[in-house]
Amino acid sequence: MFEKGALEYDSNRTPTLTLTRSGAQAPETVAVEPGDGYSREYDYFISCLQHRQAPQRITPASARQSIEIALAEAQSMTSRKKICL
The missing domain is CATH 1.10.287 (Helix Hairpins)
Incomplete structure (x- = not known):
């Protein structure tokens, strides 16, 4: 985990892009065109x-x-x- 969070991209998963902020319990979905x-x-x-x-x-x-x-x-x-x- 970086200083403020981490982005994870997985084209085989929905959602494909998630953001996990430092200290968060669960990742957030990031909108992708x-x-x-x-x-x-x-x-x-x-x-x-x-x-x-x-x-x-x-x-x-x-x-x-x-x-x-x-x-x-x-x-x-x-x-x-x-x-x-």
Whole structure:
């Protein structure tokens, strides 16, 4: 348990997301929009294109960084060595 509580996500359970606050007897349900994260990101990006707006949540720089981290994880797993970014 962290300082103020803990979030737990389980896609095989309903509710999928719960919050247990420090000292609480039972977890609270956290509302989650329908669908999955991938489809919501896709819908957001399409909306940005349709409205001719630059993405604010999913920037090319953050996407590049995510790919760089994932590739470093794969390299570390294969080489069994620490990869510094």
